[in-house]
Amino acid sequence: MRHVLILGGTAEARALAAVLPDEGFEVTSSLAGRVKRPKMPVGSVRVGGFGGIDGMRAALVDYDAVVDATHPFAATISANAVAACASRQMPLLRLERPGWEERGHSSWRWVDTHAEAAEAAAECGKRPFLTVGRQRLGEFTEPLKDLAVLARVVDEPALDLPPAWQLIRDRGPYTQAAEYSVLHENHVDVLVTKNSGGEYTWPKMQAAYELDVPIVIVRRPPVPDGVPMVTDVDEAVAWLHAES
Ligand code: NAP
Numbered sequence: 001m002r003h004v005l006i007l008g009g010t011a012e013a014r015a016l017a018a019v020l021p022d023e024g025f026e027v028t029s030s031l032a033g034r035v036k037r038p039k040m041p042v043g044s045v046r047v048g049g050f051g052g053i054d055g056m057r058a059a060l061v062d063y064d065a066v067v068d069a070t071h072p073f074a075a076t077i078s079a080n081a082v083a084a085c086a087s088r089q090m091p092l093l094r095l096e097r098p099g100w101e102e103r104g105h106s107s108w109r110w111v112d113t114h115a116e117a118a119e120a121a122a123e124c125g126k127r128p129f130l131t132v133g134r135q136r137l138g139e140f141t142e143p144l145k146d147l148a149v150l151a152r153v154v155d156e157p158a159l160d161l162p163p164a165w166q167l168i169r170d171r172g173p174y175t176q177a178a179e180y181s182v183l184h185e186n187h188v189d190v191l192v193t194k195n196s197g198g199e200y201t202w203p204k205m206q207a208a209y210e211l212d213v214p215i216v217i218v219r220r221p222p223v224p225d226g227v228p229m230v231t232d233v234d235e236a237v238a239w240l241h242a243e244s
Pocket of ligand 1: 034050051071076133135
């Protein structure tokens with residue numbers, strides 16, 4: 001039986017892990033181990049970094065193919081997978097959910113980096129709602145230290161937040177009604193997000209649109225060159241069968 005390593009941490013990765021055994025594949029999912037209580041995929045799971053490209057290269061001895069289904073903004077692990085798989089001539093597929101470009105509104109303010117997002121947020125409002133993840137908050141603390149920022153994270157961040165900031169700890173999926181309430185009741189006047197794409201975190205975008213709240217959105221990092229890419233689980237299954 002072909003053994004597939006799924007680089008995970010996303011809903012797509014969990015969905016792929018759930019269907020592959022019925023398709024005749026053995027599966028191991030890999031998680032970074034950042035979140036205290038991660039949503040676990042079904043089946044076999046390994047947790048923690050591999051130790052860079054060399055560590056991943058060594059680990060690949062146990063597998064026949066790799067599906068990189070990590071988050072679109074997890075650029076380091078994706079680049080490591082390209083290098084490690086190339087050095088072993090191991091088939092590598094990128095499974096990446098479509099971004100929100102096609103659903104975008106002309107009023108969205110697109111930026112390339114989180115630092116630019118902080119600047120844009122300060123220009124747009126006084127009560128920004130940061131939904132960029134715990135690991136990126138450090139890029140906002142100094143530029144937005146005097147604003148009454150509302151920041152939503154899954155786990156407590158390991159940094160001191162400015163006294164004016166308010167933290168919400170929660171995790172998706174979110175409903176549109178709940179997102180509307182969060183924005184409305186907290187008087188949010190600018191939403192800051194990454195172009196995560198997919199349905200899971202889309203309701204905040206729709207709520208912001210309904211409330212006429214401007215959106216600052218960070219573009220995705222570039223996709224590594226030369227790696228075949230699909231956008232849904234069915235296509236990933238088809239690719240794996242073709243590679244077998
Ligand atoms: P990253 O910056 O690309 O990766 C940093 C390091 O974390 C990697 O070099 C690797 O360590 C380890 N790592 C990352 N993903 C791993 C995985 N699936 N399995 C084993 N090791 C992994 O990643 P990140 O942005 O910190 O994201 C970490 C994880 O959270 C990813 O798996 C991603 O799918 C998930 N996630 C990220 C975001 C986001 O906005 N970035 C959002 C939702 C979920 P070694 O070099 O030691 O191998």
